[in-house]
Amino acid sequence: MSTELAAHHTVVVIGGGAAGTSVAASLLRQSPDLDVAIVEPSDVHYYQPAFTLVGGGAYALADTAKPQAETLPEKAKWVRQAVTELDPDNNQLTLSNGHVMSYDILVVAPGIKLDWDRIEGLKETLGRNGVCSNYDPLMAQYTWECMRTFLGGKAIFTQPSTPIKCAGAPQKIAYLMADHLKKHLLDQFSEVKFYVGGAALFSVADFIPSLEKVINRYGIQAQLQSELIAVNGEEQLATFRVTNKDGSTEEFTESFDMLHVTPPQCAHDFVRNSPLANDDGWVDVDKYTLQHVRYQNVFSLGDSSSLPTSKTAAAVRKQSPVAAANILAKLNKSVLSAKYDGYTSCPVVTGYGTVMQAEFIYDGKVTPTLPLDPFKESKIYWQVKKRFLPPFYFNYMLKGREGDVPHKPLKK
Secondary structure, eight states: OBOOOOSEEEEEEEOOSHHHHHHHHHHHHHOTTOOEEEEOOOSEEEOGGGHHHHHTTSSOGGGGEEEHHHHSOTTSEEEOOOEEEEEGGGTEEEETTSOEEEEEEEEEOOOOEEOGGGSBTHHHHTTSTTEEOTTSHHHHHHHHHHHHTOOSEEEEEEEOSSOOBSTTHHHHHHHHHHHHHHHTTOGGGEEEEEEESSSOSSSSGGGHHHHHHHHHHHTOEEESSEEEEEEETTTTEEEEEEEOTTSOEEEEEEEOSEEEOOOOEEOOHHHHTSTTBOTTSSBOBOTTTOBBSSOTTEEEOGGGBOOSSOBOHHHHHHHHHHHHHHHHHHHTTOOOOOOOOOOEEEEEEEETTEEEEEEEEGGGEEOOSSSSOTTSOBHHHHHIIIIIHHHHHHHTGGGTOOOOOOOOOOOO
């Protein structure tokens, strides 16, 4: 792999995560001589879907990480810089070292920004005082330390109202905590609370009744429209803003012994401040072709895009072949015929050894891949999540291989 910087590349991919790597690998698999550059500052590539299992003590953090140089496609040029500015009117972008790159095709896939600063006091106490988060790989191990040493008291889990990557992750770790307490006979001495900033427990209504059964089984106290806004780590106090049915708001402060925080999230600054962004800051693309609605030589997929579906690696898995096909069509001056149907998957871990596999497409239509009841907890899907998906991700998806098992609408 070359790390030499050229001023111009046929295809420039911003981001060396799941989205950027898989689409670059797919392009080079289909067109080996294509000039592709990947702009990515990080030296480590993490398999992020396993962070929940790391936080629950069921997976080793070391097994989620690989050197970036081993995961990027060999024929791509790796530009080890961050992007600071996008100038699509001139087909250019500016790097953190001040260099300017130009392109024929731009693929915007830098992931999502974890906005820790939006919660007052959080950064000062994260990683101590019982305040943890699986959304930072270095903090996920502290989540397990908090769980492992918890001898009773109050454990609070939060989910913000903003879009987040892996929308089921905040409740997955709450279920693991509740199961952990039950297995160690600590549940009778403990409270588990789950505060959700939004108006629903899950984005697809069909799964909510089944998830409510899980919450009730564990005795978790769930409350919607409750946004974490401040943390006092030294005194172990969390402050929430509650939105009432009439639209009015009020605040309350609650003590905790353990606080797992899912941070608010948004598009990276260089995306939000660019002509590519929609009013919410995401790269404004057609939801089927993944092509920008105004700049025809720009494509986006993954967490930074405006695609109206959950932000997961499973979604990227289905978006990448579409993006690659349409990019090649654009280069060949052909019609963009590949379409993305909004598929995503969220394996909702409901306890140690069980998963509810939520799969769906646009408009919340449930579309299972395997002939199993999607609303029932499954031991099979636990094994799939823990043992099959990580090597599939590194050895298949990131290599640009696209063979897949089709998903089908659920027959009611």
